[in-house]
Amino acid sequence: MRIFRFESVESTNDTAREERFSHADIVVAQAQSAGRGQRGNKWDSCVGENLTFSMVLEPSFLPADKQFLLLQVVALGISDMLKWYGIDAKIKWTNDIYVGDKKIAGVLIENDICGMNLSRSIVGIGINVNQTIFGRHLPNPTSMALITPDEFDLNQVLNRVAEAIMCRYEQLEQGNSETLIEEYISRLYLLGIKSRYALPDGEEFDGIIRSVDACGELSVEHPDGKVQGYLFKEIEFILGF
Numbered sequence: 001m002r003i004f005r006f007e008s009v010e011s012t013n014d015t016a017r018e019e020r021f022s023h024a025d026i027v028v029a030q031a032q033s034a035g036r037g038q039r040g041n042k043w044d045s046c047v048g049e050n051l052t053f054s055m056v057l058e059p060s061f062l063p064a065d066k067q068f069l070l071l072q073v074v075a076l077g078i079s080d081m082l083k084w085y086g087i088d089a090k091i092k093w094t095n096d097i098y099v100g101d102k103k104i105a106g107v108l109i110e111n112d113i114c115g116m117n118l119s120r121s122i123v124g125i126g127i128n129v130n131q132t133i134f135g136r137h138l139p140n141p142t143s144m145a146l147i148t149p150d151e152f153d154l155n156q157v158l159n160r161v162a163e164a165i166m167c168r169y170e171q172l173e174q175g176n177s178e179t180l181i182e183e184y185i186s187r188l189y190l191l192g193i194k195s196r197y198a199l200p201d202g203e204e205f206d207g208i209i210r211s212v213d214a215c216g217e218l219s220v221e222h223p224d225g226k227v228q229g230y231l232f233k234e235i236e237f238i239l240g241f
Protein backbone atom coordinates (compact mmCIF):
# COMPACT_ATOMS: atom_id res chain seq x y z
CA MET A 1 0.00 0.00 0.00
CA ARG A 2 1.44 3.34 -1.09
CA ILE A 3 -0.07 6.69 -0.14
CA PHE A 4 0.23 9.62 -2.56
CA ARG A 5 -0.60 13.02 -1.10
CA PHE A 6 -1.81 16.06 -3.03
CA GLU A 7 -2.69 19.54 -1.84
CA SER A 8 -5.44 20.04 -4.37
CA VAL A 9 -6.88 18.02 -7.27
CA GLU A 10 -10.17 18.18 -9.16
CA SER A 11 -11.29 14.79 -7.88
CA THR A 12 -9.12 12.10 -6.28
CA ASN A 13 -11.13 9.55 -8.29
CA ASP A 14 -9.80 11.11 -11.52
CA THR A 15 -6.21 11.32 -10.26
CA ALA A 16 -6.27 7.72 -9.01
CA ARG A 17 -7.36 6.60 -12.48
CA GLU A 18 -3.91 7.51 -13.89
CA GLU A 19 -1.90 4.46 -15.02
CA ARG A 20 0.99 5.11 -12.63
CA PHE A 21 -1.21 3.97 -9.73
CA SER A 22 -1.80 0.30 -9.08
CA HIS A 23 -3.52 -2.11 -6.69
CA ALA A 24 -3.88 -0.82 -3.10
CA ASP A 25 -2.46 2.62 -3.90
CA ILE A 26 -4.17 5.56 -2.25
CA VAL A 27 -4.51 9.08 -3.58
CA VAL A 28 -5.42 11.57 -0.87
CA ALA A 29 -6.01 15.30 -1.30
CA GLN A 30 -6.46 18.12 1.18
CA ALA A 31 -8.84 19.81 -1.24
CA GLN A 32 -10.89 18.82 -4.30
CA SER A 33 -12.16 21.48 -6.68
CA ALA A 34 -14.70 19.12 -8.30
CA GLY A 35 -15.34 16.36 -5.75
CA ARG A 36 -18.09 14.04 -6.96
CA GLY A 37 -20.81 12.31 -4.99
CA GLN A 38 -23.35 9.70 -5.99
CA ARG A 39 -26.20 10.48 -8.39
CA GLY A 40 -24.29 13.37 -9.99
CA ASN A 41 -24.08 15.33 -6.72
CA LYS A 42 -21.08 17.39 -5.64
CA TRP A 43 -19.01 16.36 -2.61
CA ASP A 44 -17.96 19.39 -0.57
CA SER A 45 -15.51 19.03 2.26
CA CYS A 46 -13.74 21.59 4.45
CA VAL A 47 -10.05 21.82 3.48
CA GLY A 48 -7.77 19.99 5.92
CA GLU A 49 -10.57 18.89 8.26
CA ASN A 50 -11.79 15.71 6.62
CA LEU A 51 -10.57 12.79 4.56
CA THR A 52 -11.12 12.76 0.80
CA PHE A 53 -9.25 9.96 -0.90
CA SER A 54 -9.44 7.22 -3.51
CA MET A 55 -8.11 3.72 -3.37
CA VAL A 56 -7.16 1.71 -6.45
CA LEU A 57 -8.26 -1.91 -6.41
CA GLU A 58 -7.72 -4.50 -9.14
CA PRO A 59 -10.25 -7.26 -8.36
CA SER A 60 -9.79 -9.20 -11.61
CA PHE A 61 -11.12 -12.34 -9.85
CA LEU A 62 -14.53 -10.72 -9.28
CA PRO A 63 -17.32 -11.20 -11.86
CA ALA A 64 -18.87 -7.86 -12.84
CA ASP A 65 -22.32 -9.08 -11.72
CA LYS A 66 -20.90 -9.55 -8.20
CA GLN A 67 -19.57 -6.00 -7.93
CA PHE A 68 -21.88 -5.41 -4.98
CA LEU A 69 -19.44 -7.51 -2.93
CA LEU A 70 -16.81 -4.84 -3.40
CA LEU A 71 -19.19 -2.25 -2.13
CA GLN A 72 -19.74 -4.39 0.97
CA VAL A 73 -15.98 -4.66 1.50
CA VAL A 74 -15.65 -0.88 1.49
CA ALA A 75 -18.71 -0.13 3.63
CA LEU A 76 -17.68 -2.74 6.20
CA GLY A 77 -14.08 -1.47 6.22
CA ILE A 78 -15.22 2.10 6.97
CA SER A 79 -17.56 0.94 9.72
CA ASP A 80 -14.79 -1.30 11.18
CA MET A 81 -12.51 1.75 11.38
CA LEU A 82 -15.24 3.80 13.09
CA LYS A 83 -15.82 0.95 15.55
CA TRP A 84 -12.11 1.05 16.40
CA TYR A 85 -12.66 4.68 17.50
CA GLY A 86 -15.72 3.64 19.52
CA ILE A 87 -18.24 4.91 16.94
CA ASP A 88 -21.15 2.60 16.15
CA ALA A 89 -21.96 3.15 12.48
CA LYS A 90 -24.62 1.63 10.25
CA ILE A 91 -24.62 1.13 6.50
CA LYS A 92 -27.43 2.84 4.65
CA TRP A 93 -28.04 0.68 1.57
CA THR A 94 -26.19 0.75 -0.66
CA ASN A 95 -23.10 2.38 0.79
CA ASP A 96 -23.67 5.51 2.84
CA ILE A 97 -22.26 5.31 6.33
CA TYR A 98 -24.57 6.62 9.04
CA VAL A 99 -24.33 7.28 12.74
CA GLY A 100 -27.82 7.62 14.18
CA ASP A 101 -29.80 9.31 11.41
CA LYS A 102 -26.83 11.29 10.09
CA LYS A 103 -24.34 10.66 7.32
CA ILE A 104 -20.68 10.47 8.35
CA ALA A 105 -19.14 9.05 5.17
CA GLY A 106 -19.93 8.48 1.50
CA VAL A 107 -18.49 6.17 -1.13
CA LEU A 108 -18.30 6.51 -4.90
CA ILE A 109 -16.95 3.42 -6.68
CA GLU A 110 -16.14 3.63 -10.41
CA ASN A 111 -15.46 0.25 -12.03
CA ASP A 112 -13.71 -0.77 -15.25
CA ILE A 113 -14.76 -4.11 -16.65
CA CYS A 114 -12.70 -6.50 -18.82
CA GLY A 115 -14.68 -9.42 -20.28
CA MET A 116 -16.90 -10.84 -17.53
CA ASN A 117 -14.83 -9.54 -14.61
CA LEU A 118 -13.90 -6.27 -12.99
CA SER A 119 -10.43 -5.09 -13.94
CA ARG A 120 -9.92 -1.88 -11.98
CA SER A 121 -12.02 -0.13 -9.38
CA ILE A 122 -11.51 3.38 -8.16
CA VAL A 123 -12.96 3.55 -4.66
CA GLY A 124 -13.58 7.19 -3.71
CA ILE A 125 -14.26 7.81 -0.04
CA GLY A 126 -15.20 10.97 1.84
CA ILE A 127 -15.22 10.77 5.64
CA ASN A 128 -16.25 13.68 7.85
CA VAL A 129 -13.57 13.66 10.52
CA ASN A 130 -12.86 16.96 12.33
CA GLN A 131 -15.44 19.27 10.73
CA THR A 132 -18.03 20.41 13.27
CA ILE A 133 -19.91 23.11 11.34
CA PHE A 134 -21.70 22.19 8.11
CA GLY A 135 -23.51 24.30 5.52
CA ARG A 136 -27.30 24.25 5.56
CA HIS A 137 -27.46 22.74 2.07
CA LEU A 138 -26.41 19.35 3.45
CA PRO A 139 -29.46 17.54 4.79
CA ASN A 140 -28.03 15.48 7.65
CA PRO A 141 -24.25 15.52 8.07
CA THR A 142 -22.24 14.46 11.09
CA SER A 143 -18.55 13.86 11.76
CA MET A 144 -16.29 11.82 14.01
CA ALA A 145 -15.54 14.96 16.06
CA LEU A 146 -19.25 15.67 16.56
CA ILE A 147 -19.76 12.20 17.99
CA THR A 148 -16.77 11.98 20.30
CA PRO A 149 -15.17 15.03 21.91
CA ASP A 150 -11.80 14.27 20.27
CA GLU A 151 -9.88 15.85 17.46
CA PHE A 152 -8.54 13.13 15.17
CA ASP A 153 -5.20 12.70 13.45
CA LEU A 154 -6.16 12.49 9.77
CA ASN A 155 -3.14 10.35 8.87
CA GLN A 156 -3.97 7.84 11.57
CA VAL A 157 -7.61 7.67 10.47
CA LEU A 158 -6.49 7.19 6.85
CA ASN A 159 -4.10 4.37 7.77
CA ARG A 160 -6.73 2.64 9.88
CA VAL A 161 -9.47 2.83 7.28
CA ALA A 162 -7.12 1.65 4.52
CA GLU A 163 -6.01 -1.31 6.64
CA ALA A 164 -9.60 -2.16 7.54
CA ILE A 165 -10.68 -2.10 3.88
CA MET A 166 -7.72 -4.26 2.80
CA CYS A 167 -8.55 -6.72 5.56
CA ARG A 168 -12.13 -7.02 4.28
CA TYR A 169 -10.80 -7.24 0.71
CA GLU A 170 -8.68 -10.25 1.72
CA GLN A 171 -11.84 -11.91 3.05
CA LEU A 172 -13.39 -11.41 -0.38
CA GLU A 173 -10.28 -12.74 -2.19
CA GLN A 174 -10.33 -15.81 0.05
CA GLY A 175 -13.94 -16.53 -0.93
CA ASN A 176 -15.53 -15.52 2.40
CA SER A 177 -18.36 -13.64 0.76
CA GLU A 178 -20.96 -15.34 3.02
CA THR A 179 -19.37 -13.73 6.09
CA LEU A 180 -19.21 -10.37 4.34
CA ILE A 181 -22.88 -10.40 3.39
CA GLU A 182 -23.98 -11.54 6.85
CA GLU A 183 -22.04 -8.74 8.52
CA TYR A 184 -23.23 -6.21 5.95
CA ILE A 185 -26.85 -7.17 6.66
CA SER A 186 -26.32 -7.06 10.43
CA ARG A 187 -25.04 -3.47 10.14
CA LEU A 188 -27.81 -2.21 7.84
CA TYR A 189 -29.39 1.11 8.75
CA LEU A 190 -33.12 0.66 9.52
CA LEU A 191 -32.95 -3.14 9.36
CA GLY A 192 -36.22 -4.48 10.82
CA ILE A 193 -37.49 -0.96 11.57
CA LYS A 194 -40.62 0.49 9.96
CA SER A 195 -39.75 3.51 7.84
CA ARG A 196 -41.03 5.45 4.82
CA TYR A 197 -39.95 4.63 1.26
CA ALA A 198 -40.75 5.99 -2.20
CA LEU A 199 -40.86 4.21 -5.54
CA PRO A 200 -39.86 5.83 -8.86
CA ASP A 201 -43.56 6.36 -9.79
CA GLY A 202 -44.02 8.50 -6.65
CA GLU A 203 -45.86 5.88 -4.59
CA GLU A 204 -44.92 6.02 -0.91
CA PHE A 205 -45.31 3.27 1.66
CA ASP A 206 -44.25 2.21 5.15
CA GLY A 207 -41.81 -0.63 4.70
CA ILE A 208 -39.41 -2.72 6.73
CA ILE A 209 -35.98 -3.71 5.40
CA ARG A 210 -35.58 -7.46 5.84
CA SER A 211 -32.39 -8.36 3.97
CA VAL A 212 -30.02 -7.83 1.04
CA ASP A 213 -28.83 -10.52 -1.39
CA ALA A 214 -25.43 -11.05 -3.01
CA CYS A 215 -26.42 -8.93 -6.02
CA GLY A 216 -27.32 -6.02 -3.78
CA GLU A 217 -31.09 -6.45 -4.08
CA LEU A 218 -32.81 -4.96 -1.01
CA SER A 219 -35.77 -6.96 0.37
CA VAL A 220 -38.43 -4.70 1.82
CA GLU A 221 -41.64 -5.86 3.50
CA HIS A 222 -44.76 -3.94 2.46
CA PRO A 223 -47.70 -3.18 4.80
CA ASP A 224 -49.59 -6.21 3.38
CA GLY A 225 -46.73 -8.48 4.49
CA LYS A 226 -45.40 -9.13 0.98
CA VAL A 227 -41.63 -8.84 0.58
CA GLN A 228 -40.43 -7.15 -2.59
CA GLY A 229 -36.85 -6.92 -3.94
CA TYR A 230 -35.41 -3.59 -5.12
CA LEU A 231 -32.22 -2.77 -6.99
CA PHE A 232 -30.27 0.49 -6.80
CA LYS A 233 -32.45 3.48 -7.82
CA GLU A 234 -35.65 1.39 -7.63
CA ILE A 235 -36.45 2.62 -4.11
CA GLU A 236 -35.66 5.72 -2.07
CA PHE A 237 -35.53 6.30 1.66
CA ILE A 238 -37.75 9.14 2.90
CA LEU A 239 -36.01 10.40 6.00
CA GLY A 240 -37.61 12.87 8.35
CA PHE A 241 -35.37 15.94 8.08
Ligand code: BTN
Pocket (backbone or CB within 6 Å): 010, 011, 012, 013, 032, 034, 035, 036, 037, 038, 039, 041, 043, 051, 052, 053, 054, 096, 105, 106, 107, 108, 123, 124, 125, 126
Ligand atom coordinates in the same frame (compact mmCIF):
# COMPACT_ATOMS: atom_id res chain seq x y z
C1 BTN B 1 -21.61 10.18 -1.84
O1 BTN B 1 -21.99 9.86 -0.72
O2 BTN B 1 -22.34 10.86 -2.57
C2 BTN B 1 -20.26 9.73 -2.31
C3 BTN B 1 -19.21 10.70 -1.90
C4 BTN B 1 -17.83 10.30 -2.33
C5 BTN B 1 -16.86 11.43 -2.12
C6 BTN B 1 -15.45 11.02 -2.33
S1 BTN B 1 -14.31 12.24 -1.77
C7 BTN B 1 -12.99 11.39 -2.53
C8 BTN B 1 -13.49 10.84 -3.84
N1 BTN B 1 -13.31 11.81 -4.90
C9 BTN B 1 -14.48 12.25 -5.38
O3 BTN B 1 -14.61 13.10 -6.28
N2 BTN B 1 -15.50 11.66 -4.72
C10 BTN B 1 -15.02 10.69 -3.76
